[in-house]
Amino acid sequence: MNYIPFIGLFILVILIFSGLVTVAQGNVAVVTLFGSYRRILRPGLNFKIPILEQIYRKISIQNRSVELEFQAVTVDQANVYFKAMLLYAVQNADEETIKKVAFKFISERDFMQALVRTIEGTIRGFVATKKQAEILGLRREIVEYVKAQLDHALEEWGYHLMDLQINDITFDKAIIDSMSRVVASNNLKAAAENEGQALLITKTKAAEAEGNAIKISAAAEREAAMLRGQGVALFREEVAKGLSHAAEEMKQANLDTNVILFSMWTEALKNFAEVGKGNVIFLDGSSEGMQKTMGQIMAFLQMNLTTKADSKGSNTN
Template sequence: MGSLLSYFFALFLIGGGYYLGSIKVINQGNQAIVERFGKYKKTLQPGLRQVWLVTERIAVEETTREQVLDTEPQQAITKDNISVEVDAVVYWKINNLYKAYYDVEDVKEAIGNLVITTLRSEIGTMDLDQTYSSRSEINKNLSIHLKEAVDSWGVEVTRVEVQGIKPPQTVLDSLEKERAAESMKKAAIYEAEGEREAAIAQAEGTVKSLEMISKALLEKPNSQDVLKYLIATRYVEANEKLGESSNSKIVFMDPKALTEAMTDLMETPELPIKRDGGNGSN
């Protein structure tokens, strides 16, 4: 009797161990595929699941959450025959684990190769300048092409972002020189335009000043004294500016000769004074 109880107890332990060993835990956000004798049996959802030992096995357990695939930088040729180095980041997730596991050998590698091929093809339709200004358009076109291609793999591409488009250093140096030359050209144009406007303003001011002085001299009876005063003022201002100059030099002049020069400068013919009075002249 005791041996029989021991036998049943041993069977109980073996059966219990077998049952407990068949219980599997599938984590939240994951799915698993179960095969029986090498053939697909079922897909396990998150939670406690039973997989019979010996006859069944979990072939793969994979996340259904969004994943990130960062491709290695690759060489591509633009429409204007310039070699550039490009790379992209793909955000994707598994919608159908059965297709992702059985319909393609390595879904992640397949997506990476498809991204590289599609990216090269897209870059080949654009000039180098377009690749810089059309980054969002490239991302959009890549997403459309990839979504169509990976649908049969049970995979969804949520978005694609081109990280960088880098031409050779010689091209970068050439572009930098071109931008510098363009900036210098614009600066020269602005400077010339400013000088032209300043010259016009100065000329207009000079003309207006001469008109005012001429009008004042014609209307004043002491016009000769006014003219001498203006000439003397200009002479003094010119000497002050000469003295302030950083490269000015000391010049010794004979005071007598200087006085005579000023006297000759200020002794100008009398200006005719316009007077009203009859048709004749005195």
């Protein structure tokens, strides 16, 4: 029995199956022929020439990330420790881009080493021009600086830097302690200034309130004094009018006006006794004392009448 046809068929089947290549979604396969670039295979089932064509490399076009930890030194010789996350990907699935990715570096490991070292060196160069007190506020500036420096280089390699996130920036313990003390002292200073401003405002408002109260009290006292003066003046005016009227009537009746003085004297004694509240008041009860006291009262009343007459005359003028 001749097995040669079966053997030949079997070998042919093996060759056909060996030429079938499956490329996963999100990947591209690079095919070489005798070591030279031949073509690329897209996701799905593909066929290559058995034995002659070889799969040189399968390249993922999906997003990839890597974590970085490194140290930098500021211009004032402070150690800064960075923790960052790098997100990158192949620019696109075009043939020229895939050729760059496949042949620029010997392996994926070599590319990663170059990428990480380039980013670390770029950040170290930026940090070396800054002081440690500035670094914490420069996260965005650091990321923008790295992207600006790497965009062209990554484009030549066929990659694109999608994002660089600086997750943590720390310093040596001694620097952290000193920064904490500075922050604490600044907070205490700000608190003291705020308390001083609050106390000043409180004192100022209290002084303004006290001043306003004094002004109001003075105005009220002035008004009360004026009203009291007006009341006393009116009282004296009415008393003078009553005495003058009584004196005129007694003259017309041919009576002695000293009776008025005697009546006022007795009324005064009566009022002293009623409102004295137990106080001792010494009065000269003799006729000379009465005449002297009443004369003083009449002179005082006459002076008020004269003053009033003069003021009326000046107002008329």
